Amino acid sequence: MDQEDKHFGSGIGRRKILFSLGWLFVGLASAGVSWIGGRFLSGNENLPPSRPVNFGLPEDHPLGAVVRKDKVVLFRDKAGFWAVTAVCTHLGCQPAFLQEQGIFECPCHGSRFDAEGRVLAGPATKDMDLAALRIDGQGSLVAYPKDKVRPGYRFG
Amino acid sequence: MRLDNFLGHIHPVKLSEERVRISSTFCLGGAAFFLFIVLAITGLLLAVYYLPTAEGARAGIHDIDYVIPFGRLMRSIHFWAGQLMVAAVLLHAARVVAAGAYMPPKHLNWLVGMALFILTAGLDFSGYVLRWDAQTFWAAQVVCQLLGEVPVIGCGLQQAILGGSEISEVGPLRFYVIHCMMGPGLMLAFVMYHFWRVRRDGKLGQPF
Numbered sequence: 001m002d003q004e005d006k007h008f009g010s011g012i013g014r015r016k017i018l019f020s021l022g023w024l025f026v027g028l029a030s031a032g033v034s035w036i037g038g039r040f041l042s043g044n045e046n047l048p049p050s051r052p053v054n055f056g057l058p059e060d061h062p063l064g065a066v067v068r069k070d071k072v073v074l075f076r077d078k079a080g081f082w083a084v085t086a087v088c089t090h091l092g093c094q095p096a097f098l099q100e101q102g103i104f105e106c107p108c109h110g111s112r113f114d115a116e117g118r119v120l121a122g123p124a125t126k127d128m129d130l131a132a133l134r135i136d137g138q139g140s141l142v143a144y145p146k147d148k149v150r151p152g153y154r155f156g
Numbered sequence: 157m158r159l160d161n162f163l164g165h166i167h168p169v170k171l172s173e174e175r176v177r178i179s180s181t182f183c184l185g186g187a188a189f190f191l192f193i194v195l196a197i198t199g200l201l202l203a204v205y206y207l208p209t210a211e212g213a214r215a216g217i218h219d220i221d222y223v224i225p226f227g228r229l230m231r232s233i234h235f236w237a238g239q240l241m242v243a244a245v246l247l248h249a250a251r252v253v254a255a256g257a258y259m260p261p262k263h264l265n266w267l268v269g270m271a272l273f274i275l276t277a278g279l280d281f282s283g284y285v286l287r288w289d290a291q292t293f294w295a296a297q298v299v300c301q302l303l304g305e306v307p308v309i310g311c312g313l314q315q316a317i318l319g320g321s322e323i324s325e326v327g328p329l330r331f332y333v334i335h336c337m338m339g340p341g342l343m344l345a346f347v348m349y350h351f352w353r354v355r356r357d358g359k360l361g362q363p364f
Binding site: 036037039040041042043091092093108109 | 204
């Protein structure tokens with residue numbers, strides 16, 4: 001134990017602490033760089049929402065309503081409600097719904113989808129997901145993006 | 157002084173204390189090599205999204221900048237590491253000249269270093285061209301025409317790089333292969349030889 005180390009008295013030398021802090025820093029830096037690299041490689045961060053999305057009371061949405069909330073778009077026609085998870089299946093951007101044309105268009109690369117999320121034009125090749133709808137305890141209409149349903153699905 | 161740790165292996169076996177003291181010009185070669193590693197890692201990641209076609213190049217860079225998480229950061233790190241590497245290599249060469257370390261017995265390693273400098277400049281330029289916009293397209297045009305003026309080998313060199321006498325739609329692919337495969341591969345081989353010669357030739361230039 002050298003002169004400097006004696007100040008600690010507990011047997012843990014200053015050099016040892018500095019080395020440990022150095023390795024801790026290297027470890028944290030490596031973890032940070034790996035995380036950034038992983039996020040970069042995994043593509044767009046606009047992942048579908050994992051939590052249910054609450055759209056309020058069903059009677060608040062008249063026939064023909066189109067309501068967007070937290071990457072989920074709720075529609076209502078004569079047959080009932082359906083909800084599209086508006087995340088482009090190409091690189092994960094958020095397509096906008098064009099009311100006049102009745103289609104989704106992605107701002108990043110121009111992929112187009114119909115109102116039920118089916119691909120109309122690429123570069124996307126997969127349809128967007130439809131989320132299951134349920135009524136919760138307060139009578140609100142809730143979309144569950146993790147529970148996917150098939151095109152043609154209607155609720156209520 | 158005897159260097160027997162791992163990092164010391166890129167230095168001659170025996171050195172005076174004076175030769176390894178930290179100074180303002182210390183480790184410029186090491187800094188250049190570190191930047192090369194940074195460039196290799198970020199370049200490998202960027203290559204996943206870059207499309208080496210005339211139309212795809214612009215779309216790929218747009219995605220990296222605006223769609224991919226940390227894409228802009230990754231591209232900025234790659235860009236600035238490239239600029240810093242050119243500066244580090246130049247300063248390293250200037251220090252070698254000032255220290256007289258280009259003279260025998262280290263004259264061969266000086267030539268290897270010069271080859272590395274040309275490779276660094278070539279990699280910097282080929283990376284710049286990969287943007288494939290109006291600015292870089294014409295820059296490539298000018299540089300390739302200048303290459304064609306080099307005596308004896310110029311014309312062949314120009315043909316080999318462009319795949320013809322003029323820049324065509326295969327230009328991005330050609331520069332992509334040069335920038336991502338040929339250039340870094342050659343550089344790594346030269347760097348390994350450069351390091352080995354540093355150790356073998358002995359002595360280090362007097363630091364400032």
